[in-house]
Amino acid sequence: MVAEAPAPETAAAGSVARIMTVAYELFSRRGVRDVGVNELIERSGVAKATFYRHFPSKDSLVLAFLEQRDKQWTVDAILSEARRRGNTPTERLLAIFDVFGDWFLREDFEACSFINVLLEMGPAHPLGQASIDYLARIRGHVQALAEEAGLQRPDEFARSWHILMKGSIISATEGDMQAAKRAQKMAGWLIEHHR
Amino acid sequence: MVAEAPAPETAAAGSVARIMTVAYELFSRRGVRDVGVNELIERSGVAKATFYRHFPSKDSLVLAFLEQRDKQWTVDAILSEARRRGNTPTERLLAIFDVFGDWFLREDFEACSFINVLLEMGPAHPLGQASIDYLARIRGHVQALAEEAGLQRPDEFARSWHILMKGSIISATEGDMQAAKRAQKMAGWLIEHHR
DNA sequence: ACAACGGGGAAGACCGGTCTGTCTTCCCTT
């Protein structure tokens, strides 16, 4: 049975947009391997031929999803929010873990898609490689904040900081709701040692 | 079941042992979703009926693998080795990241199966739950070492420590070979703050 | 103005392959 009849106006709007919306929802919540093309097209009310006209393969849709995730989650949801919450570069760095703390509490917390895809596909797979690239972008943002804060050896700083981010995400997936606070405490020490 | 028949336990035990050996190899390297029953039985030279006589389902084999992984990797390869390398409880804690450093350099580095399965299956799936349990066991070992070292709030300590362990593993999967050193530095600060 | 045309999308059959799991057949050993 069809979930819901696609409204005419949404049908008029781009099929690509609907596919991307559904893909973002399903991929971020359940991973990319667990979601098949048939489910994607059914839930976005699109014909299979239409899907394959816009995306040459499922993997290319996953690539588009990862890029969307970078914009929508990494940049808009996490980094912009952290920049908004802090007044100084140091505060903004630490605010990342405040945002994480709120994020971990969400009912529909879905972990980090880049880590998920990297571990699902392996670092050798093109999608794993793409995930590694996007994770490097995150590290780049942290490094930029470190440079704004005038910290020493910003590359090393960002790599250590990223360990705390990723470790806390895994701990939150296990159910530790205080993971962000713990990571933030260690993050504070890390800042001290890079001043 | 039959209790009297002496049974060719060499054959039966041989089959189970061969299946477990192959499963450990393939599951730890490629994850559990990527390895099918057909490949498992082919590479262990066992009939399908034999496989399903000893394991009621693939998932039960995965559970057995996770238990084996806990014994063979967590306890024997990591924790015992760390205990061997350090002379004091504190040294032994820090030595975990020395062992990690060596492990990250291995050509066939395969990340942490518990994290892999947790993210592959999700925290709600029985196999994800089992992975969470085994990760908690790891934290228990760390907590025991913390208590031996007389550190304060050993539970909190172990949870923070575990963040460093998991984060460094993900970073190593991305290709950062120095991840263990970075985590070890932060781990040192963590010890200082729990004295 | 109206009919013919044509393109895009929806629906879904279809293909070859995979998956887990069952069941049959035959052989080998005891």
Next chain:
DNA sequence: AAGGGAAGACAGACCGGTCTTCCCCGTTGT
């Protein structure tokens, strides 16, 4: 004679991907 194991066919479901069919709608030619 009997039972376990190897081999593998088989079932039923799913996978990604191709292709056909039909329909709706806008354009165009007359």
